[in-house]
Amino acid sequence: MKPELSKGIIPDTPREVLCWRAQTGADYLDEVWDGFYHVSSEKDAVHHTLEAALECWLMNSWGPRDQGRVFREIRIGRPKKFEVDYRVPGLCLVCDCPTEVLHDGYLTVTPNVVIEIVHPGSFAHDKLEFFAQIGVQEIWLIDRDSRKIDLFGCERRRFIPPLSALESQIVSPVTGIRMGNQNRELTLGFEFSNRQEVIFTAADADVFHTPNRPR
Numbered sequence: 001m002k003p004e005l006s007k008g009i010i011p012d013t014p015r016e017v018l019c020w021r022a023q024t025g026a027d028y029l030d031e032v033w034d035g036f037y038h039v040s041s042e043k044d045a046v047h048h049t050l051e052a053a054l055e056c057w058l059m060n061s062w063g064p065r066d067q068g069r070v071f072r073e074i075r076i077g078r079p080k081k082f083e084v085d086y087r088v089p090g091l092c093l094v095c096d097c098p099t100e101v102l103h104d105g106y107l108t109v110t111p112n113v114v115i116e117i118v119h120p121g122s123f124a125h126d127k128l129e130f131f132a133q134i135g136v137q138e139i140w141l142i143d144r145d146s147r148k149i150d151l152f153g154c155e156r157r158r159f160i161p162p163l164s165a166l167e168s169q170i171v172s173p174v175t176g177i178r179m180g181n182q183n184r185e186l187t188l189g190f191e192f193s194n195r196q197e198v199i200f201t202a203a204d205a206d207v208f209h210t211p212n213r214p215r
Contacts, residue, residue, distance in 0.1 A: 028073065035084050041121055044208070045208040049204060050200050051117055055070055061188070068095045068097055068112075069093075074105070075088050076111060078134055089111075110134055112175075113140065113174055114140070116140070116141050117144050124141055138173070138175075139159060147186040151170055169187075177190060184202040185198050185200070
């Protein structure tokens with residue numbers, strides 16, 4: 001059995017490899033870290049579903065409330081260095097978002113919040129310093145399996161130790177969103193509201209691990 005390949009860093013990427021990935025669409029999550037090409041791991045069904053549930057709630061509940069926009073799997077980078085230093089987080093939130101913020105597949109404004117789903121072998125923790133340096137105000141890391149939430153704030157372009165929600169609730173100062181985790185159920189609501197919506201449960205994840213029954 002071949003080992004699972006979760007990370008790929010290619011310093012001097014052959015042009016034919018880049019061309020093949022671009023032509024096949026395999027490069028849509030790949031990143032360039034200060035000139036070094038990073039091949040991102042593919043997301044499994046649980047990861048995709050959790051990310052989609054977050055995106056749906058944020059677009060329908062937070063976006064209209066705060067005039068914000070949600071971007072999924074979009075490139076963000078340093079001004080004037082987009083092509084040689086960028087990342088592709090799972091979700092980005094932009095508060096009071098202007099109309100035109102996309103150019104050639106890049107987000108041209110710095111997101112207020114970046115959200116990453118963490119799984120074994122992911123690069124998520126390695127990206128914290130980059131996000132802080134480009135001016136992101138908050139970083140949410142949500143564990144794919146436990147739904148534990150780590151909320152990192154940023155001060156003076158450096159991230160600070162996180163607030164964490166595992167069997168508890170925390171509030172995002174930037175968005176006013178209250179996040180909770182009870183028995184691996186991810187809940188979202190707003191700071192001054194008693195209403196909390198369950199957007200992802202352990203049962204949702206277990207659907208993808210149930211063996212196919214013979215017909």
